[in-house]
């Protein structure tokens with residue numbers, strides 16, 4: 364099938380890794396739909412449209428079930444299909460466990476983990492109808508290694524994504540749908556850049572390939588997993604970390 368007709372939803376694509384994914388998928392002629400809380404998603408869509416590719420932006424809070432359902436319903440109505448879903452939106456506030464209260468925990472779970480549940484349950488029936496689908500969920504090195512410095516809720520949410528994805532891969536394989544995870548290491552993005560400020564060289568020295576990751580490193584892998592060529596790959600967690608953690 365011509366990828367030109369395929370519709371790809373990318374959450375959190377107003378910035379960082381998601382933005383690179385939106386660009387990458389649009390360059391291979393997918394119609395990209397950005398779902399982000401940040402209005403700068405409109406500028407990303409405009410930049411893609413100016414380059415002659417197709418992209419639209421919708422302001423969606425991925426942590427609100429009703430908003431996700433309404434958005435997916437609207438996209439299905441408009442395009443008649445949703446072929447690719449990249450659950451990328453995420454937050455990583457710093458809350459040392461001794462000081463963490465339920466609200467801190469709950470917010471991270473809702474944005475990082477519940478959002479994947481909301482999106483997968485809304486989109487899977489549409490993919491099943493078309494008997495083709497690619498879901499790629501973004502986890503983290505933190506899920507594999509654990510996290511230091513006040514990110515235990517983040518690590519737990521990202522580990523939850525792996526369990527959810529493996530299970531969906533098994534349940535939906537016969538429907539022509541693959542479900543995979545990518546687990547980025549240290550990627551230089553606006554959201555995460557603060558942690559690297561003034562320390563880029565120091566961090567780069569710890570990475571076996573000798574540099575911090577770029578959003579495009581993640582986007583390229585996702586474009587492959589979203590393609591026809593990745594038909595026989597499902598349920599995996601692909602580390603994209605320059606060798607920082609080798610299991």
Ligand code: NAP
Pocket residue numbers: 374375376377378379380381398399400401423424425426451452453454455474501502503504546547548549550551552553554555
């Ligand atoms: P980023 O630059 O902060 O971009 C995240 C985007 O998600 C932002 O546009 C943000 O909007 C949006 N967002 C946040 N909460 C949302 C919500 N409730 N509804 C809709 N959109 C929301 O982050 P990034 O570094 O590209 O990270 C992307 C993904 O990769 C995340 O899931 C992250 O956990 C994962 N990851 C990143 C790294 C890394 O080193 N960068 C490593 C491992 C995993 P606002 O700007 O308005 O908040």
